[in-house]
Amino acid sequence: MARYRYAAAICLSGLLFSALLIASEWAGPTQAPPARSGMQVSFIAADFRNGGVVGVYRSFERAAKLLGWRVHAVDGRGDVVEIKRLAAEVLERNPDGVVLGGFEPGYLGELHQAFQDREIALVGWHAGDRPGPTDKLFSNITSDPLQVADLAVEYAMRDGQIGVVLFTDSQFAIATAKTQRMVQRLEECVQCKVLSVEDLPIASAGKGMDERVRSLQRRFGAEWSHTLAINDVYFDHINVPLNALGRKDIRNISAGDGSAKALGRIHSGLSQQVATVAEPLGMQGWQLVDELNRAFADQPPSLFVTPPLLITPQVLQESDDLSIELDFSHEDAYLRLWRQVD
Structure with missing residues (x-):
């Protein structure tokens, strides 16, 4: 039953953000390089007990696999030492790109330079206190x-x-x-x-x-x-x-x-x-894939910042009559960009 309650809540969240996207036109990037295929990417989770990390990873995994990427994930379980140990294992896999899921590059210590030396693209989700590119990340995905x-x-x-x-x-x-x-x-x-x-x-x-x-x-x-x-x-x-x-x-x-x-x-x-x-975790998961794809193509980050939404009982009650068939506008928008469809 817990699994179905989780799915229902995720659906409800998706409906709310879909409603926002319908009300206002797609505000995300309008240009992107074509999708690279056959890439290998790793997602290092700070802690999969954190619902935000889980939500964004599931969306990231879906988008990446649609592009034919191989996805590998590890769970640091909230332990700084374990996160660094897992990062060392990821480095040995020599992926094309890595997502820091919910922790900052400082956790990597000297491994950060090793990732850079191997030209492995690094992007983050909630990996800093501001969205966009940093001196250690190609881009950090978060609402403001x-x-x-x-x-x-x-x-x-x-x-x-x-x-x-x-x-x-x-x-x-x-x-x-x-x-x-x-x-x-x-x-x-x-x-x-x-x-x-x-x-x-x-x-x-x-x-x-x-x-x-x-x-x-x-x-x-x-x-x-x-x-x-x-x-x-x-x-x-x-x-x-x-x-x-x-x-x-x-x-x-x-x-x-x-x-x-x-x-x-x-x-x-x-x-x-x-x-x-x-935060629109589904949209942010797809943005992680988009930013990695831009890094693979030696293009700059999108600089897109996703909007947050205040969820209250009233907002949820007013959403009860929305169709369970979700409108994943962000998915269609990104797929059109990656497939170079006007």
């Missing part, structure tokens, strides 16, 4: 993290006087960028108070949440009205300890990434998570 943070914090501000706890993971530059932006916006708000910024690694959220919640309740009591987090994963684990303390009044809002679990929680109305800022 500051825009994501603004959407989340502005939704919380609608409730008037609020006391906010923020959960972040300082291992990641994109998480730090979101957190700093949310704190800045809250400190500028007369009716808002930042109670605490909790630095809890995403990979440890399941083990560390109970004690964090008990500690926060002891410190702040009823003053704690809202929780903001840089990823939905924190809210996979927060409801049980909150309910045990009788704190069903706290409203939880995530600044990323619109995981299947989060969409299901919000849609059901039975969870304290009331919103998430979703």
